[in-house]
Amino acid sequence: MRPQAKRIHSLNAYHRKYSFWLALLMLASLLLAGCAPAAAPAPAGEATEDSAAAAPAEPTVQSEEMGTGSIVLNMWDGIGASDGEILTQLLNQCVEANPDITVKRQIMTWDVYFDKLAAAIVAGSGGPDLFILWHSVMPQYAKSGFLHPIGQIMFDEGMLPKDDYSPALLDALTIDGQIWTVPFDNYGVGVYVNLDLLEKAGIDPNQPPQNAEQWLEYARMLTLDKNGNHPNDAGFDPDNVEQWGWAVDWPRATVQPALFQWGGDIISRDDDPRALINSPESVAATQFFVDAIQKEHVAPKPAGANFNELFANNKIAMWPMGSWMYNFMNQQEGMHIAMWPYPPLGPERGATLMWSHTFGVAKSVEGEKLDAAKRIIKCLSDNSALWTEKAGMPTARLSLRAGLADKVWTLPVFDKQFQAEGVTEFASTRFSEIMGAVEPAWSAALNGDQPVQEALDQAAERINKALGR
Amino acid sequence: MQTQTQIAIPAKLTVSRSAQRKLRRRTVLTAYAFVLPYLLAFLLFQLLPFLTGIALSFSEWELLEGTRKFVGLQNFIEIFGDALFWQSFVNSFYFAVLTMTGNALVALMAALALKTVLRGQTVFRIVLYLPVILSISVVGIVWGRVISNDGLLNFYISQLGIPPISFLGNAALVIPSLSFVTVWWGFGFPMLIFLAALYAIPDSLYEAARLDGAGSWALFRFVTLPLLRYALLLVVVTQFISHMQVFGQPYILTQGGPGYASYPLIMYIYQSAWRYYHMGYAAAMAALLGIFMLFVVLIQLRVLGERVEF
Numbered sequence: 001m002r003p004q005a006k007r008i009h010s011l012n013a014y015h016r017k018y019s020f021w022l023a024l025l026m027l028a029s030l031l032l033a034g035c036a037p038a039a040a041p042a043p044a045g046e047a048t049e050d051s052a053a054a055a056p057a058e059p060t061v062q063s064e065e066m067g068t069g070s071i072v073l074n075m076w077d078g079i080g081a082s083d084g085e086i087l088t089q090l091l092n093q094c095v096e097a098n099p100d101i102t103v104k105r106q107i108m109t110w111d112v113y114f115d116k117l118a119a120a121i122v123a124g125s126g127g128p129d130l131f132i133l134w135h136s137v138m139p140q141y142a143k144s145g146f147l148h149p150i151g152q153i154m155f156d157e158g159m160l161p162k163d164d165y166s167p168a169l170l171d172a173l174t175i176d177g178q179i180w181t182v183p184f185d186n187y188g189v190g191v192y193v194n195l196d197l198l199e200k201a202g203i204d205p206n207q208p209p210q211n212a213e214q215w216l217e218y219a220r221m222l223t224l225d226k227n228g229n230h231p232n233d234a235g236f237d238p239d240n241v242e243q244w245g246w247a248v249d250w251p252r253a254t255v256q257p258a259l260f261q262w263g264g265d266i267i268s269r270d271d272d273p274r275a276l277i278n279s280p281e282s283v284a285a286t287q288f289f290v291d292a293i294q295k296e297h298v299a300p301k302p303a304g305a306n307f308n309e310l311f312a313n314n315k316i317a318m319w320p321m322g323s324w325m326y327n328f329m330n331q332q333e334g335m336h337i338a339m340w341p342y343p344p345l346g347p348e349r350g351a352t353l354m355w356s357h358t359f360g361v362a363k364s365v366e367g368e369k370l371d372a373a374k375r376i377i378k379c380l381s382d383n384s385a386l387w388t389e390k391a392g393m394p395t396a397r398l399s400l401r402a403g404l405a406d407k408v409w410t411l412p413v414f415d416k417q418f419q420a421e422g423v424t425e426f427a428s429t430r431f432s433e434i435m436g437a438v439e440p441a442w443s444a445a446l447n448g449d450q451p452v453q454e455a456l457d458q459a460a461e462r463i464n465k466a467l468g469r
Numbered sequence: 470m471q472t473q474t475q476i477a478i479p480a481k482l483t484v485s486r487s488a489q490r491k492l493r494r495r496t497v498l499t500a501y502a503f504v505l506p507y508l509l510a511f512l513l514f515q516l517l518p519f520l521t522g523i524a525l526s527f528s529e530w531e532l533l534e535g536t537r538k539f540v541g542l543q544n545f546i547e548i549f550g551d552a553l554f555w556q557s558f559v560n561s562f563y564f565a566v567l568t569m570t571g572n573a574l575v576a577l578m579a580a581l582a583l584k585t586v587l588r589g590q591t592v593f594r595i596v597l598y599l600p601v602i603l604s605i606s607v608v609g610i611v612w613g614r615v616i617s618n619d620g621l622l623n624f625y626i627s628q629l630g631i632p633p634i635s636f637l638g639n640a641a642l643v644i645p646s647l648s649f650v651t652v653w654w655g656f657g658f659p660m661l662i663f664l665a666a667l668y669a670i671p672d673s674l675y676e677a678a679r680l681d682g683a684g685s686w687a688l689f690r691f692v693t694l695p696l697l698r699y700a701l702l703l704v705v706v707t708q709f710i711s712h713m714q715v716f717g718q719p720y721i722l723t724q725g726g727p728g729y730a731s732y733p734l735i736m737y738i739y740q741s742a743w744r745y746y747h748m749g750y751a752a753a754m755a756a757l758l759g760i761f762m763l764f765v766v767l768i769q770l771r772v773l774g775e776r777v778e779f
Binding site: 306 | 552618
């Protein structure tokens, strides 16, 4: 009996051992899955393709129907979340004012929006009548013959006042002398600053930096390691930074304005566009950001960083980012946040980056449907102050901005800088392919994985190949 | 009084030739009727797109411009000179090999452990399998919070006085990190395959080996492992095919970055087709990927597919 008893004992011990390791594995799995820290609320705006890809928590397609009119307009856009609700509110107002129209709206995340739009165009049916396009991708649709020059038509018919729009913006929407879409808003990049951190560092928030050196000095003053040292202090530990002076977030928004300030760009803006991303000016501008991360240690490496959370947790002091962060900022209870213009960093000129959500109408839309589309666009444009007030996205209608300065704290800064030195992002029939080459190059350079010149040369090669097709 | 019924049994059962033909035809038709729905779906949704894709790979089709023309081997020639194709191919291959190996090892260990556990085995089995039912979006969001620069893992690492590690931002670490996440997500399925195979091994083989003095390692090395060969083959082949086509994990967690460090081939194919609208070029890359996978699977079958009898 004894040997058997011993064997049973040994078997039990054996099973207990495995049970222990299995339980440990399970526990580790559950812990990892369940114990993630609470997230800072996602930005209400969704203007970037990147943010859409990184936060796919919402369904990729939602639909809603507004109005009961006999003329049915299919509308597609990529404006979801809280901003999407504001657009819904506006559309409801517009179908109330135009009771013969029903708007069937499909909202998609930007990352799938253009795929579906292309598929619908090729299929020749099932696509939208009215839809929103970024100004930068508009040429692709205009040149493929998919669009009415609805901007030109509405300005010519006097439905919308052309002189109420930024000339720079209308220029960006003009191809072959025609304005192809109607700008709804005119948003762009400024700097969100954490006033509490500025105060602790002894920086006057009413004195935004006036040049690159001052900007870097502020960033140094605002960067602290775990021992409270600044980057220019002896003993500063760049591997254990507790608070960053600056965030080089999405380079398309953060680095691109600096290219203009150095006299560079992504591509040339002429009849025969070529890559400028590896020009000496563009390389110098990009190098400034790379040095800030790699040498000055005043900004974290962007890859793998969650800038929303870092900012919400008082770990970033100066954050150049877009107008769409307005509601995110408003949701940060207890924080004191202000807006600065995008800083004058480069030697050539002051500049910030501007974009626009614009309305396009499919070429296939005719007759009363075309008329209905124009009425809805006019109504949305005339009431776009609500879009600014609730979403913080500056309306494209200059006259409407005047009454909003007291209501939207970011607007005065954006309005002033956009009008004085706003530069629209390039627009191209190869826009996606060009940005698909530039963004990984910036990412590789900013994260220190590739020298700036080499990364941008490779991007330029891909861009020229795309432009040469 | 007993009555007997006599049944005349013919010396030879004869069925007319036409009846035989009819029976055979009916059998064949029944079989086809069962296969037909799948066959139709296969023709429509797999073979036709496959052949269309192959045809497309020899053409230049700019989707939005509506132009399509035959270009022969031009796409393939261009691909061989495309540095990004090779980088994304290497990324996918590296990821597939890492993940296939990791999945097979973890699944095998978990299956061996599960077979040994007598009490609560079902619970363990369910819980270990649970991650498999999660969608890639959920896995991406959860693990993004765990392994991001300021995530849970770095929080604990920093508690140990070690500087935070940029799992997703470091070009050298990003693919192993994505692979680790994928193993956590997907080892449950191969684990079940191994578990079923383990139960199919007769106990008598272990008893005989034990009588011959085999220890635990010898039992595993000379009994378990050879008899798991088919299961291992199935796991290795399916895992390789699946992970060579990785998309969701880098799409959600890194968008292919930093730079192109985690940019997989499928993402390049997808973007070429649906972002840049170069359908022909994308189809040619997909065809090359298909040929490569077929080649690797044939090697795997050759190496692991020897017949095993027990």
